[in-house]
Amino acid sequence: MRSSAGQSPERSSLARADAILACFDDAHPTMSLPAIVAATGLPKTTVHRAIEKLLELGWLEQQRINGAIGHGRDRYAVGRRLFEIATLAHLRTDLREAALPYMEDLYEATHETIHLAVLDGVHVLYAEKISGHRRITDLSRVGGRMPSHCTAVGKALLAFGPPEAVDAVIAEGLDPRTRTTITSPVKLRAELEAIRLEGVAYDREECDIGMACVAAPLFGPDSTCVGAMSITGPARVLRLDRLAPAVRTAALSASRALRTRVE
Structure with missing residues (x-):
């Protein structure tokens, strides 16, 4: 051997x-x-x-x-x-349990699909998912990975994460998944700056044609970004501007709950 x-x-x-x-x-x-x-x-x-x-x-x-x-x-x-x-992992026992009640609130309010994700290298790793009434892509299954540069959760994680994470994603290459995927490093950095100012990130059919998403970051006790929560649904019916305050509020509440759990 x-x-x-x-x-x-x-x-x-x-x-x-x-x-x-x-x-x-x-x-x-x-x-x-x-x-x-x-x-x-x-x-x-x-x-x-x-x-x-x-x-x-x-x-x-x-x-x-x-x-x-x-x-x-x-x-x-x-x-x-x-x-x-895997069910014993820190990710599931702390972050998931802190976020799940607020994910359920978002689901009850919207009946759309709710995601919880973390950054894993240049990809996002989906830690939890509540499926909505309308069927959407199966690409975001729990335990699945997707490119971070074209997902709302990924952009939220990159915007509030360390600069070297953004550098790694750009070095890997911004491959287009659809015609609206951001493939320019300059445009990606500009969007991440806008996300930092607004507090929410968007995916407008950048990952999957016909799907849209809005996401907000979750923060741990040391104020580092540890995850992101999102609402996903059909682009033709989802009003991202109206859903942004709800997902931002849910993410902030989950962040407070996470700090309480680990302090």
């Missing part, structure tokens, strides 16, 4: 496990052994041994196709054990 220079076998094993788990995303909720080998670039025997251990730990689950076993026909999915562990 080959290990990278300077890495112990245990650390190398964890790196391989992480590489395998990173193969799964919204587009690939299940994967075959050959697909995992191709995605990781690791030897087939190494991946097979790692998968056997991950199955034993409950970090992966096996799904058999038509009862067939082996020969690349089995598919794998992220296991329930990882979900159980």
